Amino acid sequence: MEDMMYELLFFLEVLFSGLLTGTLYSLVALGFVLIFKASGVFNFAQGAMMLFAALSLVGFQEMLGVHWTIAFVLTVALMVVVAWCIEKFVLGKLVNQEGIILFMATIGITFFLDGFGQTIWGSDIKTLDIGLPTGSIDLGGIFVDRLELVAGLTAAALVVSLAIFFNKTKIGRALRAVADDHQAAMSVGISLRTIWIIVWSVAGVVGLVAGIMWGSKLGVQFSLTLLALKALPVLMLGGFTSIPGAIIGGLIIGAGEKLAEIYIGPFVGGAIENWFAYMLAMAFLLVRPQGLFGEKIIERV
Amino acid sequence: MTYQDVKPGEVLLAVDNISLSFGAVRAISDVSFDINKGEIRAIIGPNGAGKTSMLNCINGFYHPQQGTITYKGQKRSAMKPYEAAAQGIARTFQNVALFKGMSTLDNIMTGRNLKMKSGIFSSMLWYGGAQKEELEHRRYVEDIIDFLEIQAIRKTPVGRLPYGLQKRVELGRALAAEPELLLLDEPMAGMNLEEKEDMCRFILDVNDEFGTTICLIEHDMGVVMDISDRVMVLDYGGKIGDGVPAEVRANQQVIDAYLGGGH
């Protein structure tokens, strides 16, 4: 009986930790969704933006010796500049191109940002410390990592504020109009360029937040971009255009891969976290090609 | 499945009481009509009347929820578009659907795909079987190019061609399949008078020379009444008129639909 109790607690602990890791995936996925909704671009560079933002935050802190809040503001400003550059030099030149071309262009952006970030900020592993709590707390017998808990709460707060931003503000309405129909939005006087810059900036800030969480957990290093790729199966699961999809997809992937690692991993040699998420998403897509929350598309000719 | 050979004048394809809806939107409701072998059959109607959906049902792209389609005396089960193509149904599209990255010649050659049999290995080796097959079909395609008078743009990527010529290439691609039933979705949309006259001539010639049965959607009433043998009129997914041009022209419901009197 006690064994079963222990087993159950252990299961819950794994599940909870998985769900919280999942919210970190969701944070990255959120950036993807924002950009995809507003501009139809599948932004492969979201992970690179996250790394670049985290590197810059630490870099500003070290270089200027300022408090992290000031570094945060500086980094946000930098991400706006990045967004402006991307619109000016990449997307603006590729208007009306096919999605797949834009996708490959964002792979180019990924490589550029990775190289550029490491050129100016260096490539050694940096510790990111903005005073987030560490260690774990005991929630009725389940031990939960404090940092993961904070990450989970931050993700929730971010989603709520984005929802308010989208639904209540004028810019938010314009964004939704653009997401719905580019041509129509332009014809009522919404500037596509401005909207894109705003969306990419917001995605940059979301990336910064994700980068802070991941960076606090693992240190700011190049391998974060690989982790960010995990947001892709999250998107496949949740659909490219759905913010709730990104959150729920993240939770499923996070919990699924943790549980799989603990309960299936030992039988097949471990380290299945590397691919489990992708396989799960792929298997899911075969059943439901439009993802959990995507709309079924009626094809016309 | 066995298909009977159909003689000119007999029913080639019959649509019986089909209905098609997308969610709550009803695209076609309870429509029946038939296409006789060798005729030019037109479908007309205001925008959103369900004309294109009808063609999509005929070539297996949409599957009606109710009703049956009988082709060459054989009731058809739900099929994929490529199966319909294999049975001799070819079509063109309302918005030109050419393969933009390929030349005119290659686009028309794709129309021959169902007749080309060489496999991956013989195609890789090329010299011998695959080359011979390619040349045979090239000859047929060159005849179509001559027929449509597009020799000069043979090697031009179709993306660079003006709209009218693209429509012509698309017709060529459909003809290359040597179809028994040819579906044309607004073959003359967006054309100037001269281009329309050319296209009319091609359609009549195809019908005349090859005996190809044609079912077309068109908005230009003058053209429709001139070249078609029978006309069906759709409005809001339902059939409101059917018959030879003179009958349709005199049909009060049709006049109302077009002049907006009925609504």
Next chain:
Amino acid sequence: MFYREAGQFKSSYKEDQAIFPILQDRVGIAAILLFAYIAIPFVMSDYLIGAIMTPFLILALAAIGLNILTGYAGQISLGTGAFMAVGAFSAYKFATFSIMLGGAEATLPLVVTILLAGVVTAIVGIMFGIPSLRIKGFYLAVATLAAQFFIEWLLVKVGWFTNYSPSGVITAPPLVILGFEFNTPAEKYLFTLTFVAAMALLAKNLVRSHIGRGWMAIRDMDIAAEIIGFRPLQTKLSAFAVSSFFCGVAGALWAFVHLGTVEPEAFGINRSFAILFMVIIGGMGSILGSFIGAAFITLLPIFLNNVPPLIGWNIGVDMIAHLEFMIFGVLIIFFLIVEPHGLARLWTIGKEKLRSWPFPY
């Protein structure tokens, strides 16, 4: 003035459909082949042949493979590295097959081993291509990442693939054909050259056949392609199969001819990206472009490593790596904006200009 097709009339469709319909092009390709076969082994040092020419050719073959899938059939893949790994490791298993059964050495002929490895890769490629029927575009790109990570993991974790080598590294058998052993870099280079040239010809034949037209039709407009009679299943899976076959053979050559000893990490996601870049920069939908792209991506790091010191600018090794990243990124974007058909298209435009040179009217 010299590059003209005027006066070269084609009197049959056969002549018109040749790969190089213009005489000057035929002379050009013959000259390049002669140069590659005769001049390079004599002129270049063993080091350069081994470090540049052989890997360039093998990567060009992999780029042809990916180009068939992405450039011709329009199905984007980020799993090329994994398919090369499948080729490398299955070639190794075929080569050591008889040893495992107690025989002394490899009994299967080398060429057969390599081709069989391609066949195994084609089968694996078909398996990972099946989702392409239901999922498209970006979704498929992500699905191919599944192949990349899963296959890499499998080869590391399952000892059988490496014949239980404790380090996870495999060592290729000697390259012997009919008793002749390919030892020196020049010999290995000639072996690779022959293989790659032959396969490039096969690929060119395939993409100009009705099968290649089917791929391009699916790429340009899949719905229309299906309506005129191409079966999506067969068309897409055949692209996956052929593409993977080429990548698998490239992987086998990479392991057997170029590296000699390999671990699965040699075929990581960065390899996949590098080959995708070759295709984009060289030119999507062009066999020639695959060669140009491979040359470009192979030479750029060498250029970056050697040129700055020559002009007295000393930069660190990791700085060079970052610069490489940035330059790749910028080039990718540049080509997508300016010329999506890559260097191969620039080459064609150059030839068109040359036709009318020096009197454009």
